[in-house]
Amino acid sequence: MKLKIVTLGNNVLKEQSKKVEKFDENLESLVESMFETLKVSNGIGLAAPQVDISKRLFIVLLEDEEEYVFINPEIIETSSDLVAYEEGCLSIPGVFSDVERPSKVTVYAQDVKGKNFKVEASGILARVIQHENDHLNGKLFIDRVNEEKREVLVHQYEKKCRRSKLLHGRR
Numbered sequence: 001m002k003l004k005i006v007t008l009g010n011n012v013l014k015e016q017s018k019k020v021e022k023f024d025e026n027l028e029s030l031v032e033s034m035f036e037t038l039k040v041s042n043g044i045g046l047a048a049p050q051v052d053i054s055k056r057l058f059i060v061l062l063e064d065e066e067e068y069v070f071i072n073p074e075i076i077e078t079s080s081d082l083v084a085y086e087e088g089c090l091s092i093p094g095v096f097s098d099v100e101r102p103s104k105v106t107v108y109a110q111d112v113k114g115k116n117f118k119v120e121a122s123g124i125l126a127r128v129i130q131h132e133n134d135h136l137n138g139k140l141f142i143d144r145v146n147e148e149k150r151e152v153l154v155h156q157y158e159k160k161c162r163r164s165k166l167l168h169g170r171r
Helices: 025-041 124-134 147-169
Strands: 045-047 057-061 067-078 082-087 097-102 104-110 116-123
Touching: 025 045, 025 057, 025 067, 045 067, 045 147, 067 124, 082 124, 097 124, 104 124, 116 124
Parallel strands: none
Antiparallel strands: 045 057, 057 067, 067 104, 082 097, 104 116
């Protein structure tokens, strides 16, 4: 079942997410629905807060159809070298900006059955892990740019929303 993605301005996007305690069929169903939502949205990562669920959970779907599920993740190590890369977000559609992040991360997490695992990631996977993990801590990619740039990006998003409402209002 496709879920509704919440957008900039929704309070859940600014909240600290709660730890997942129950590893059951409801959690598996949520993860399945999140993957379905991610696929139809043409994204590569989706965090539970983006579908209005304040839980420490995110998923990643890379181009090679490699799927990852991270529950209660903890980034335990990051490389010292930073890499700038253009990011966007399904919760701020149509807005993009370069964001500097560590090039490598090590993360501990749990899978849908509650089993612990560790991933050492680099490249796009490291980037997406950091971006989605930020969502669990109430942080958006626009919070990682300077204030002036953030204001420009928020204005750009609001302008797109007004334009979209005008177009849809005429139908």
